[in-house]
Amino acid sequence: MADIQKQLNAFTEIAQNPAKQLDKYVDAGKRVIGVAPYYTPEELVDAAGAVPFGVWGMQGPADEARQYFAPFYCSICQMSLEMGLNHTLDKLSGLMCSALCDTLKGFTQNWKAGNGERIPLIFVSQPQNRFSPAGLKYTVDSYKEVKEKVQECCGAIIDDDALFDSIRLYNKWRKAMRKFISLAGQRPTVVSVPQRSDVIEASYFMPKAEHLAMLKDLNEALEAVDPDMGDFSPVVLSGIYENIPDILRMLQENRISVVADDLAKESRTFAMEVSEEGDPITALAAGFCGMGNDSILYDPKKNHIHHVVDLAKENGAKGVIILLAQFCDPEEFDAPFITSACEDAGIPCVTIGIDQSTETYEQARTQFESFKDLLK
Numbered sequence: 001m002a003d004i005q006k007q008l009n010a011f012t013e014i015a016q017n018p019a020k021q022l023d024k025y026v027d028a029g030k031r032v033i034g035v036a037p038y039y040t041p042e043e044l045v046d047a048a049g050a051v052p053f054g055v056w057g058m059q060g061p062a063d064e065a066r067q068y069f070a071p072f073y074c075s076i077c078q079m080s081l082e083m084g085l086n087h088t089l090d091k092l093s094g095l096m097c098s099a100l101c102d103t104l105k106g107f108t109q110n111w112k113a114g115n116g117e118r119i120p121l122i123f124v125s126q127p128q129n130r131f132s133p134a135g136l137k138y139t140v141d142s143y144k145e146v147k148e149k150v151q152e153c154c155g156a157i158i159d160d161d162a163l164f165d166s167i168r169l170y171n172k173w174r175k176a177m178r179k180f181i182s183l184a185g186q187r188p189t190v191v192s193v194p195q196r197s198d199v200i201e202a203s204y205f206m207p208k209a210e211h212l213a214m215l216k217d218l219n220e221a222l223e224a225v226d227p228d229m230g231d232f233s234p235v236v237l238s239g240i241y242e243n244i245p246d247i248l249r250m251l252q253e254n255r256i257s258v259v260a261d262d263l264a265k266e267s268r269t270f271a272m273e274v275s276e277e278g279d280p281i282t283a284l285a286a287g288f289c290g291m292g293n294d295s296i297l298y299d300p301k302k303n304h305i306h307h308v309v310d311l312a313k314e315n316g317a318k319g320v321i322i323l324l325a326q327f328c329d330p331e332e333f334d335a336p337f338i339t340s341a342c343e344d345a346g347i348p349c350v351t352i353g354i355d356q357s358t359e360t361y362e363q364a365r366t367q368f369e370s371f372k373d374l375l376k
């Protein structure tokens with residue numbers, strides 16, 4: 001058990017020190033490319049020999065970004081722009097970003113205006129209509145342009161063999177992440193909620209090959225420990241992200257175990273499957289087009305709603321917590337439907353607003369405490 005805690009500490013050290021990680025790779029002569037939300041073909045960066053580096057905002061107040069965004073834009077976009085404007089990200093050789101929601105569309109343009117000369121934008125255009133051959137073709141054409149831009153930013157040529165190596169690596173990594181989510185959720189007495197989050201967060205600040213090596217060892221060690229829920233209540237988290245220190249602490253204090261999640265920064269990302277055959281760009285495009293169960297992606301039948309209820313049922317969750325990112329239109333649209341579907345299924349559900357610029361979460365504390373009583 002002491003060995004597992006040592007392994008978890010290694011993930012925490014990385015997750016809590018992104019600037020140190022960035023310096024490490026730049027000092028080693030690597031190009032580092034920022035990767036902002038959502039579902040961008042990060043494998044291209046890996047295949048170019050560069051390091052993909054997650055840019056999902058940070059905790060704190062938006063200051064300079066307020067010159068570009070009104071306060072009613074989500075904090076991921078505000079704080080990611082802030083990090084560019086305040087020079088936190090100056091060592092990046094580019095920033096890859098999609099425009100899957102309206103706020104991201106504005107973000108990409110604001111990024112170009114405020115940071116584009118120092119940190120070029122690698123714009124990833126993806127269609128909302130992913131199911132038709134035209135949607136796939138659009139994505140393939142777009143990813144070809146993205147490949148050119150990644151090559152330019154990384155000063156490297158991406159060949160098909162290298163890209164397939166990266167695709168295989170990412171498939172293995174996503175599979176290992178899915179396994180970790182399940183192992184950790186069933187062992188809350190060993191892996192705390194903040195530690196679970198750190199294991200995931202660390203993957204955003206290091207090459208996937210390095211993260212996968214650490215993760216495989218951790219999964220192996222966790223598998224050797226019998227599942228034990230102790231006095232923890234199993235829940236499903238839904239939303240975009242959960243790594244707000246106060247929120248993680250409150251989940252842990254209320255003895256909540258995350259047995260599964262529907263978070264864009266976590267399991268929605270690990271759900272993608274990419275073919276390891278044929279043309280690699282087409283495989284990446286088809287991987288994106290095959291995604292679903294997501295508030296951010298066009299979902300005419302609202303399968304996302306039922307997916308959250310199914311996740312809870314399949315994993316024996318006693319409740320669902322929606323962590324609603326403030327000013328996030330796609331999530332605000334789905335949240336009431338998820339609440340209603342959970343009610344119909346007899347699953348307690350609570351919605352807790354989160355934001356990277358919020359200073360106190362006292363109201364959330366009361367919500368967690370009341371919700372915990374419903375889980376008994």
Ligand code: SF4
Binds near residue numbers: 331
């Ligand atoms: S999906 Fe929501 S949280 Fe994510 S960038 Fe768009 S508005 Fe912001």
